Amino acid sequence: MTEIRRPPAPHPAERARTIATRGGRAALLPPDGAEDRVVPELHHVHACGEATLLLPDEHPLVARAALGEVTSMLEIADHAAVPLREPVRGLLWITGWLRALDGPDAREACVEVAEERPDPRLLDVGHGLTALRLVPASLVVADAETTTSLRPEVFAQAEPDPFCAHEDHWLRHLELSHRDVVGLLVQHLPEGLRGGHVRPLGLDRFGLRLRVELEDTDHDVRIAFSRPVATPSELSSELRRLMGCPFLAQRR
Structure with missing residues (x-):
């Protein structure tokens, strides 16, 4: 049997870092189905795989995450640059433990995000918005190349594609x-x-x-x-x- 030669492609961890860096549309999926998909006001995935999210203070998930860690999944969709009938070309799922931040921890998280992604919504933390941190247990990247599960340390060792910003x-x-x-x-x-x-x-x-x-x-x-x-x-x-x-x- 003749083996089909595949052209070289980025490593799955590199593709995952690229999707995270591009920062496409995101939704938080509580695993127990107690809430619908939650669209954060802002999300940012750090190089280590942890994610910082902003939600309204009154959101039920904020109250749950303030009492203790909540298992959750963050889904990030990588959308094509041109209009397509199937516009999502890749997905990144980060599953882990979500907790609400307050006081110095919240301020530190906002400063950390602002250094990479300045956004005026960060100023609303403590004034209508709550910062939460998702610590990953595992990541999965899916696109036309493959579907691959990644350990957080493998994700952290990868770099995003050099052309992803352009x-x-x-x-x-x-x-x-x-x-x-x-x-x-x-x-x-x-x-x-x-x-x-x-x-x-x-x-x-x-x-x-x-x-x-x-x-x-x-x-x-x-x-x-x-x-x-x-x-x-x-x-x-x-x-x-x-x-x-x-x-x-x-x-x-």
Whole structure:
């Protein structure tokens, strides 16, 4: 049996760190079903995997977490930069113990978040909002590459993709202003996918991802760079190369 060669892709821990750093839409899922999904006023995942969240003082979960640790799951969705009929391209779940912070602990947590992500809502802690800390027991990342469970220490050792802060802007620019580039890439797709609507889905140091929307299903395709890249100049060179002879693999 011939083994299907897969293009290189980021390690699951790197993908998890990237989703956390991008800070997409989040929801807190109490495990006992006592409350519905809770959308925090603000959430921030630290490099160690712990998350700081802000909830209104009067929320029932705040009262429970003030009495003692509550097991909870934080779900973070990684949304595509361009409009897609299936816009979520990845999910990160952090399961652990949630507790409410007060006094010096709350102030310290807000300062820690503000150093990485300044936000005026942090000033409302103690004035209508409560800070909570989720300490992870495990993490799971799921996307078109794979679904993988991670230990917190593995997550903490990884780094986010070097292009994650600029990825959305670049992909929207590719979608709106360089459909000719997308067209050149289409000719290298498997024959059965060339009639679909091809959209830029993702970009990382290992390659470019495309979403092919067919009438009744979607396919994600990774086109690998010849080597991992770390700078915009290296990225530009690899994109030019891909317009000539890409190495690709299909994922359903």
